[in-house]
C-alpha cells in the first residue's frame with residue numbers, strides 16, 4: 001500500500017506510477033490514519049518536502065498510522081531539488097513507534113512553491129523527462145526490497161531548517177490569503193484544502209490558521225484569488241501535475 005500526501009499532484013502521480021509498477025494500491029495518508037494497516041507487508045510513504053522538512057500535515061498524521069513492525073517501509077520525496085530532512089524527521093517518528101524505514105529516495109519534479117517567488121513552476125516540466133528513468137530504478141529497488149537510505153539526512157542545515165524559530169520565519173512566506181475582491185465564492189479552494197483550513201464567510205473564502213502550505217488553493221483557484229504575500233497570482237504560473245486532475249485531489253467528506 002502506498003500512502004500519499006499531495007497538494008498539486010506530484011506526490012499522487014508518483015504514488016500511482018509506483019503502484020502500477022509494483023502492482024500495489026494507493027491511499028491518501030489522511031484516510032490511512034483511520035485504518036488498521038497491520039496486515040500490509042509493504043508500506044510506501046510519498047509526500048513533498050517543504051522547507052527541507054516534511055509538511056506539517058504529514059508530521060501530524062504519521063504517529064496515527066497503525067503499521068506492522070515487520071513491514072518493508074519506504075519513503076519517496078517528490079521535491080524541487082532537495083529533500084532536506086523530510087525523510088529523516090518522519091523516519092524518527094516512525095522509529096519511536098517501532099517502525100523502521102528500509103528504503104528512501106527523492107525524485108526531482110517541478111517546484112510548486114516557485115509561484116510564491118514570482119517564478120513559473122511550469123518552466124520546470126523538463127524535470128519530467130529526467131524522472132522517468134529514476135522512477136523505474138526506484139520501483140526495481142522497492143520490488144527487490146533493497147535496504148538503502150538515500151537523501152535521508154541533510155546534516156545540520158536540514159536540522160536547523162526544521163527548528164521552530166526558523167519555520168516561524170519561512171512558513172509565512174508561503175501561507176496563502178484570499179483576495180475578497182477576486183473571490184467568486186465557488187468553493188474549489190475549500191474542497192481541495194487537505195486541512196479544512198478554508199471557510200466561507202459572507203460568501204467569500206477565508207483562510208484560517210491551520211495551513212500546511214501545500215498551495216493547492218493557490219494553484220487551483222479558477223479566479224487566481226488565492227495569493228501569496230499579497231502578490232497577484234498569475235494564471236500561467238498555476239501548476240499541477242499533468243496526470244492529476246483537480247477532482248483527484250478534492251476532499252471526499254462522504
Ligand SMILES: Cc1cc2nc3c(=O)[nH]c(=O)nc-3n(C[C@H](O)[C@H](O)[C@H](O)COP(=O)(O)O)c2cc1C
Nearest residue numbers: 006007008009010011050051052079080081082112
Ligand atoms: C511550502 C513549500 C516549501 C517547499 N520547500 C521545498 C524544499 O525545501 N525543497 C524542495 O526541493 N522543494 C520544495 N518545495 C517544492 C515541493 O516539494 C514540490 O513541488 C513537490 O513535488 C510538491 O508536491 P505535490 O505536488 O504532491 O504537492 C516546496 C513547496 C512548498 C509548497
